[in-house]
Amino acid sequence: MxxxxxxxxxxxxxxxxxxxxxxxxxxxxxxxxxxxxxxxxxxxxxxxxxxxxxxxxxxxxxxxxxxxxxxxxxxxxxxxxxxxxxxxxxxxxxxxxxxxxxxxxxxxxxxxxxxxxxxxxxxxxxxxxxxxxxxxxxxxxxxxxxxxxxxxxxxxxxxxxxxxPGPDMQPDTIAAMFADNNLTVDDMVALSGAHTVGFSHCTRFAGRLYRSSAAAGPSYYRASYARQLMAACPRDVGPTIAVDMDPVTPTVFDNTYYANLAGGLGLFASDQALHDGAASRPAVEGFAGNQTLFFEAFKEAMVKLGRxxxxxxxxxxxxxxxxxxx
Missing domain, CATH: 1.10.520.10 (Peroxidase; domain 1)
Incomplete structure (x- = not known):
């Protein structure tokens, strides 16, 4: 190169x-x-x-x-x-x-x-x-x-x-990437809140969506959400179709993203894992219940990232x- x-x-x-x-x-x-x-x-x-x-x-x-x-x-x-x-x-x-x-x-x-x-x-x-x-x-x-x-x-x-960070990574792996940029686990969770206004092409999460749902755990979607995603993203669809990261308030920058994780509505496995990870869950729950807390943490994390x-x-x-x- x-x-x-x-x-x-x-x-x-x-x-x-x-x-x-x-x-x-x-x-x-x-x-x-x-x-x-x-x-x-x-x-x-x-x-x-x-x-x-x-x-x-x-x-x-x-x-x-x-x-x-x-x-x-x-x-x-x-x-x-x-x-x-x-x-x-x-x-x-x-x-x-x-x-x-x-x-x-x-x-x-x-x-x-x-x-x-x-x-x-x-x-x-x-x-x-x-x-x-x-x-x-x-x-x-x-x-x-x-x-x-x-x-x-x-x-x-x-x-x-x-x-x-990738869509299927676990919090510990992503946290190490953030640490390389002098960002903490709480910063990681706060910046992940940017997904409240994001979107993703189907190819980025189709592997998770069409994996056997017989196994339980954070890798799988809530059944109703899975059906919604399958309707939008048929199996083997190309990268031409995109869906909202936040299915509830996709055009508003708010803390709904975190409440979605509690309800099994995390589009990426890496999103949902934030709710299930021991180190990241306290911040997820805190931001879900307090938008002002999320906004303050997001602002601080963006300033730190900008350095x-x-x-x-x-x-x-x-x-x-x-x-x-x-």
Whole structure:
């Protein structure tokens, strides 16, 4: 596989002067663009609002894009890179189900920011802001986004394997992935709540759905839910059909996802296992009974996730086009 990286151009003196570096990592700050692009948040929010108005898919697609970006090489927009040889991050099998509306949201928002503040705001920061905004626009919480990330210089499909949670993984395995990003079990449960507005193609859970239901346990669906899913996803159906992760309130960012798990309505085995796992169940039950508690935990976890693997100095750049290195 080819290693994708930018050419040897240096950052401008002004940009280097604007960078604050602590122990080799960028020091993120909510006011990072206060003097260089003071309207960045309102510009991104307006672009995101227009996209959400076009299609609600924008919400889960953008949020999932942020997760997939941060879990591989850190929050550096490396998942945005398009490769003519199809060997960038977005081309990896675990990323091929990412909806195009998420990418389009970031591209549009970045274009709007570039008109006002050319060469100042990174694609990684635009994605972080857009992820916050889609949650808020679907009745979820709003939080202060820390800014100051640079865009990554490498995007390889081979870097993705083993970095992202899968639909059939057990909580202990997923928790280890979260721990690699300085996230706790409670953070894992809180961030899993993003599935309250997500959707999945049938191929992602068909193996679980059509497994023999004679055995009891958390791997199997409640009978009525299984029948509903089978009607939507016939056996051996291709990836063209998708169903809501939350069958109760699919377009509202709320805590219903956790109540669904208690009722056997977890679409993925990994979702349902959160309710049945000894370490994760207390948080599931707490969030199911208290939406404010969930919102506060989700906000905190999103801020922590946004600090994963941030790039600084010559370790990154500010892309003019989010899909290509400068």
């Amino acid at each position: 080819e290693r994708w990286r930018r050419g040897g151009c240096l950052l401008t003196v002004a940009l280097v002067a604007a960078m604050a570096v602590v122990s080799g990592e960028a020091k993120l700050s909510p006011g990072y663009y206060r003097s260089t692009c003071p309207r960045v948040e309102s510009i991104v929010r307006a672009a995101v609002a227009r996209k959400v108005k076009e299609t609600f898919v924008t919400v889960p697609a953008t949020l999932r894009l942020f997760f997939h970006d941060c879990f591989v090489q850190g929050c550096d927009a490396s998942v945005m890179i398009a490769s003519v040889t199809n060997d960038a991050e977005k081309d990896a099998p675990d990323n091929q189900s990412l909806a195009g509306d998420g990418f389009d949201t970031v591209v549009r928002a970045k274009a709007a920011v570039e008109k006002a503040c050319p060469g100042v705001v990174s694609c990684a920061d635009v994605l972080a802001l857009a992820a916050r905004d889609v949650v808020t626009m679907s009745s979820g919480p709003r939080w202060t986004v820390e800014l100051g990330r640079l865009d990554g210089l490498v995007s390889k499909a081979t870097d993705v394997a083993g970095k992202l 994963a693997g941030v790039k600084s100095g010559r370790g990154g750049e500010i892309r003019r086009d989010c899909t290509a290195f400068n």
